[in-house]
Amino acid sequence: xxxxxxxxxxxxxxxxxxxxxxxxxxxxxxxxxxxxxxxxxxxxxxxxxxxxxxxxxxxxxxxxxxxxxxxxxxxxxxxxxxxxxxxxxxxxxxxxxxxxxxxxxxxxxxxxxxxxxxxxxxxxxxxxxxxxxxxxxxxxxxxxxxxxxxxxxxxxxxxxxxxxxxxxxxxxxxxxxxxxxxxxxxxxxxxxxxxxxxxxxxxxxxxxxxxxxxxx
Ligand code: E4P
Numbered sequence: 001x002x003x004x005x006x007x008x009x010x011x012x013x014x015x016x017x018x019x020x021x022x023x024x025x026x027x028x029x030x031x032x033x034x035x036x037x038x039x040x041x042x043x044x045x046x047x048x049x050x051x052x053x054x055x056x057x058x059x060x061x062x063x064x065x066x067x068x069x070x071x072x073x074x075x076x077x078x079x080x081x082x083x084x085x086x087x088x089x090x091x092x093x094x095x096x097x098x099x100x101x102x103x104x105x106x107x108x109x110x111x112x113x114x115x116x117x118x119x120x121x122x123x124x125x126x127x128x129x130x131x132x133x134x135x136x137x138x139x140x141x142x143x144x145x146x147x148x149x150x151x152x153x154x155x156x157x158x159x160x161x162x163x164x165x166x167x168x169x170x171x172x173x174x175x176x177x178x179x180x181x182x183x184x185x186x187x188x189x190x191x192x193x194x195x196x197x198x199x200x201x202x203x204x205x206x207x208x209x210x211x212x213x214x215x216x
Pocket of ligand 1: 026129132
């Protein structure tokens with residue numbers, strides 16, 4: 001399973017990249033707006049930093065304009081993956097991107113039929129937003145497992161990118177169900193390696209080592 005980082009913040013991307021945890025980056029308009037800088041330059045810098053897939057989202061809502069934006073974003077770097085909302089106009093833009101060879105990430109997916117449709121058209125990634133489903137009392141992992149089953153039934157090549165993850169258990173569950181990628185916010189990255197028994201165990205080892213008397 002690949003780990004993407006769900007942020008547009010360069011310091012955070014550098015931090016986890018240096019720990020060899022980052023296989024790619026996802027951004028969205030809300031995350032990009034937080035950085036308050038020129039979006040295209042920011043995406044270029046992120047691509048240069050990670051040299052791996054970087055999702056950049058269009059903000060138009062009509063297919064023609066979405067496709068024009070997609071072409072501009074894709075021209076920034078070969079690492080750019082264009083994120084399109086899974087709405088009817090987004091589907092039309094997806095078909096044009098597929099024809100033009102532009103990698104895509106279909107976002108705001110909440111049910112298996114949306115995932116089936118984008119795979120049929122040839123999306124590179126599909127992003128089911130798992131945490132947002134849990135937030136409204138729906139079983140996000142059930143949705144993820146149905147998407148996996150459908151994709152396996154038809155051997156679709158679209159990669160399942162588990163998104164909107166809120167905690168480490170989401171990551172474990174998504175891995176068990178066969179998501180190809182998990183995109184994690186920095187808060188979840190921070191918790192991945194954290195276990196109290198690891199911390200206590202190391203403290204004890206070092207304390208015991210400190211008590212050792214040097215041989216005469
Ligand atoms: C994924 O690509 C999205 O940017 C992200 O995972 C959304 O997460 P949120 O529901 O925490 O905003």
